[in-house]
Amino acid sequence: MNLFSSTKCIFFQVIMIFYVFYNPTDSGAVELNSQNIDMTLASNELVFLNFYAEWCRFSNILQPVFNEAADKVREAFPEAGKVVLGKVDCDRETSIASRFHITKYPTLKVVRNGQLTKREYRGQRSAEAFLEFVKKHLEDPIKEFHSLKDLENLDSKKRIIIGYFDRRDQPEYNTFRRVATNLKEDCQFHVGFGDSSKAMHPPGTPIIVFRPDVALSHENDETYKGGLVNFDELNIWVQEKCVPLxxxxxxxxxxxxxxxxxxxxxxxxxxxxxxxxxxxxxxxxxxxxxxxxxxxxxxxxxxxxxxxxxxxxxxxxxxxxxxxxxxxxxxxxxxxxxxxxxxxxxxxxxxxxxxxxxxxxxxxxxxxxxxxxxxxxxxxxxxxxxxxxxxxxxxxxxxxxxxxxx
CATH class of the missing domain: 3.40.30.10 (Glutaredoxin)
Known part of the structure; x- marks a missing residue:
């Protein structure tokens, strides 16, 4: 075998090892471990995790259902970086189980944009229900308004975050959207672009406002004062406003x-x-x-x-x-x-x-x-x-x- 063929063979083997390492199976949920979990969480918008133990009867009942759901999700969302259904053997990966505070089997958790959501999955345990759950999570969490009059009819019993932007392609809006994706169960998110919101903010200066559930509280509107491209800072502020005492x-x-x-x-x-x-x-x-x-x-x-x-x-x-x-x-x-x-x-x-x-x-x-x-x-x-x-x-x-x- 000449040098070129040998090098080509080694290169091919490396590619295959890398692929198998981060995509352990062609079907079913992806087996995650301490070597590949962080990259999986960081490189996907949504990761749906099944923490299981092989000796657990309920884990064994769920396993084929979750694998079937993974195949359905992969078919519905084939693009890379969108969504992964992963599974963790907690007996083998004790450090991961401890990191995610697993106290029962099986536990189903969701990671969005690299951040663990505070709510576990507690719905129906069928492949179809899992698929619908994923679809719902991947829906755009923000509703666009086209006139300020649209904001007059919002639900006064809901806590609401409103963004006023010049354009959709602004980096500030990307940060706003990521935060909305993480906290859409706690608040309603609305946004206006261009002419529909220009009366509410100076040109080139987006503004984000919290509107409380005025029908149920004595709170007042509040404008965000922090950095609009700082995800962690905005996420903390929105969480404080959306998750009430x-x-x-x-x-x-x-x-x-x-x-x-x-x-x-x-x-x-x-x-x-x-x-x-x-x-x-x-x-x-x-x-x-x-x-x-x-x-x-x-x-x-x-x-x-x-x-x-x-x-x-x-x-x-x-x-x-x-x-x-x-x-x-x-x-x-x-x-x-x-x-x-x-x-x-x-x-x-x-x-x-x-x-x-x-x-x-x-x-x-x-x-x-x-x-x-x-x-x-x-x-x-x-x-x-x-x-x-x-x-x-x-x-x-x-x-x-x-x-x-x-």
């Missing part, structure tokens, strides 16, 4: 919120009651901001969540009302109107932390100085309602929990 719990996000492991302080309200929501949010932001690491502040449609109300001995006729779900028991705030008394909600939380709520549910109100505590305990022994929201946590029929989770 007080969130709404739904059946769709209940598992995600439950898995965070923090007690819930919940305002149950009628669907058309926006004033109590506004006031509740304002009080939380003014009085309980320091507690955000210890509790999830939530609102809930009292008609949709009638079951927890029933456990509290209440119905939608008693709305609005406030309760704590500690994931062991539920505790009712005595009187909704007391929310307006400074310090009352904070006192309610402190009574949870120090055990007073649990104690008083069992034995009645703490005795005064001239009362016999034994008499009160005998008179008021009872049991607080059990938590209902813990039942909305990860299903044992869908996951295998890690041994230290059992």
């Amino acid at each position: 007080v969130r709404e719990i739904t059946f769709e996000n209940a598992e995600e919120l439950t898995e965070e492991g923090l007690p819930f302080l919940i305002l149950f309200h009628n669907p058309d009651d926006t004033e109590s929501i506004k006031d509740y949010k304002a009080i939380i932001e003014n009085e309980l901001l320091s507690e955000k690491q210890n509790v999830n502040f939530l609102t809930a449609d009292g008609k949709r969540f009638a079951h927890p109300l029933h456990h509290l001995g209440k119905s939608d006729d008693d709305l609005p009302l406030i309760a704590i779900d500690s994931f062991r028991h539920m505790y009712l705030f005595p009187d909704f109107k007391d929310m307006y008394k400074p310090g009352k909600l904070k006192e309610f939380l402190q009574d949870l932390y120090n055990g007073k709520l649990h104690r008083e549910f069992h034995y009645g109100p703490d005795p005064s100085n001239n009362e016999d505590s034994n008499d009160i305990q005998v008179k008021f022994i009872t049991s607080p309602p059990e938590s209902t929201f813990k039942k909305l946590g990860p299903s044992k029929n869908r996951y295998t929990l890690l041994k230290d989770e059992l």
Whole structure:
């Protein structure tokens, strides 16, 4: 074999090794490991990850379905750098499992533009559902308006980010679009170009504005003051605006919120009651901001969540009302109107932390100085309602929990 042929052969082998290394199979999900995962995440707009263990029954059930979905996705989106369905054997790749905080098998996570999204995939586990999920994620997250009048009809119950640009090909808009792709589940994004937005910004100076959910909060519009080509800076600002201190719990996000492991302080309200929501949010932001690491502040449609109300001995006729779900028991705030008394909600939380709520549910109100505590305990022994929201946590029929989770 001459030198040219030998060199050509070596070159071909290197190309094949590189291809196999970053594209381990021609079909099914791509097997990811510590050598190829970072490049895969960095070089694709969307990476859908299946973290599994071979000994896990649920992982084995999902494996062929996920592989079939990978083939369907590859057929629908053949262009390089668009989307990859990848799988990680967590027994072999323990460092990756630790890096992504895997606590159950199988876990499905999404990475967009190199950044891990905070929400796992929790929908239907079929090839068709996975394909539709990918298609939805790859849709343009930004709606274009062609007149400022279009902005007058936006949903006042949604948090909105609006961009005013000269042209679509501006680097600032590329940054805006990447941020919108990452946070489209938390906010609505709108954009105007050229004549449709020129009245809102000086020529050559794009502007990005946050518009709050004015029907549900007392917040005001705010203009972004940072660098428009700095992705991290803009992403942090938008996330702070789009993910409020007080969130709404739904059946769709209940598992995600439950898995965070923090007690819930919940305002149950009628669907058309926006004033109590506004006031509740304002009080939380003014009085309980320091507690955000210890509790999830939530609102809930009292008609949709009638079951927890029933456990509290209440119905939608008693709305609005406030309760704590500690994931062991539920505790009712005595009187909704007391929310307006400074310090009352904070006192309610402190009574949870120090055990007073649990104690008083069992034995009645703490005795005064001239009362016999034994008499009160005998008179008021009872049991607080059990938590209902813990039942909305990860299903044992869908996951295998890690041994230290059992």
